[in-house]
Amino acid sequence: MKRRLALTAIALAVGAAASLSACSPGTASGTELVVTTFGGEWQKNFTDAVVKPFEKENNVTVKQVTLYSSDALAQLQAQKSSPQMDVVFFSGGQETVAAKDGLLAPIDPAALTNAPDLISQATAGLAGGRGPVVQITPMGLLYRTDKVSEPTSWNDPFNPDYRQHVAFTDLSNSYGTLGMLMINQARGGTIDNVTPGIDAIGQSTRAGDAIITKTSSDLQQAFAARDIWMAPYSQDYAETLRKAGQPVGFAIPKEGTTGSFITANLVAGRSNTELATKFIDYALSAGAQEKFVTGMAYSPVNTKAVVPADMQSKILAGPTLEKLVRFDPEQITGNAAAWQKQWQEQITR
Structure with a gap:
């Protein structure tokens, strides 16, 4: 009886340790992603265009945390040794600082199935360790x-x-x-x-x-x-x-x-990089980009995205985007x- 109780206690201890390890800082459940959002109408539209369909197609949960760009960068810097987010969106160029500080994981263009269909501005930062541009608002x-x-x-x-x-x-x-x-x-x-x-x-x-x-x-x-x-x-x-x-x-x-170039960035030091990359790739798909056009009036970075007739006079699209000044x-x-x-x-x- 004593031997059986001892073995049970060991099993419980191992299970508890495994559970704590799975939930420890710097890691995440394989079925959950933590991503930042700008809140308000942006979050509402992004949820409809990317989050909900991605969750359904991949049987995962996407947890959204509202953080504006400067605050998101500050959070990444504070959490460098124990990051808590998988994907971070920036609208003010903060990805350049984050990449230089080693806070971002580089994305291989080959891992983005939509890369061949994107305008050059969308993938220009990948070589420098930054995430792709997923939305542009001139x-x-x-x-x-x-x-x-x-x-x-x-x-x-x-x-x-x-x-x-x-x-x-x-x-x-x-x-x-x-x-x-x-x-x-x-x-x-x-x-x-x-x-x-x-x-x-x-x-x-x-x-x-x-x-x-x-x-x-x-x-x-x-x-x-x-x-x-x-x-x-x-x-x-x-x-x-x-x-x-x-x-x-x-x-x-x-x-x-010029314009605001919103980038989706992969956070370094997380265990869900493959799933997070897939999430970013989904945001670059023609279907998601078309919803950005109709829902938020953003210019699409995917050349295969179709701009509805009633929006064509309201947004910049296609080769014109390549002429935008980017400070x-x-x-x-x-x-x-x-x-x-x-x-x-x-x-x-």
Whole structure:
């Protein structure tokens, strides 16, 4: 009896140890993925386009954690020795920093079945250990179609005809930074000298010709209740405003534009890399990309994705996307604090 009890105790101990090992930090169940999300409408649409169908097809559970890009990077850095997430989405170029810090696992293009169908911008970062671009939303000028003719230049927000009807976005918002960089470029500045852009916006706001918004919801409120007619912002949000009943158009200025490149990144040190890679590949499929178009008004990175007729005039797609300016994420990250200081000095003085 004593021998039988001893053997039972050993078996229970081994089982408990195995259970603890399976749940220990840095590992994950083979049937669960932990992925980040941007929350709100993005999460709702991404769940419908990728998460639910992927769960059903692969008999897995996808746990979503709401983290904006800078917070997601901070979490990865804090968890470096014991990562808790499998896939991280970035929209501001943070994948460059994460890859250099060894926080990401490189993805072999051969592991992505959709790689041959993607635009070159989507896979350009794989060689550097970064994840592929799964969504693109170009920057442009949002404008009230019942108040303003279609704008043609990044200088149009400074037209005296639009005084007190323009909104710029704070640099704490990545769209605000990208909009400022395009205005800066149109006024002769460079990524190493953003004074022309920041000074122009600062002078406009100090004169009472424009307001500053911080978030997407602030901008929506400005169009709905503050008589705003024009704002540098993103393609996807123009559609959000239209769905909210606002008569808003989206124009790409003649000087060209940049965009927000959303990447899906494989976290290093996790046990579910094969399943996580499959999840990323699913997000790159033509079917998922088509849902990004109709649900979020994002530009598809899969060339086989079909853009519905009613969306073709609302989004950029195809070869045009290859012409988007993509500012160096490292330069943006490295200069962010200095730009913010310069911005605050101009906006608040």
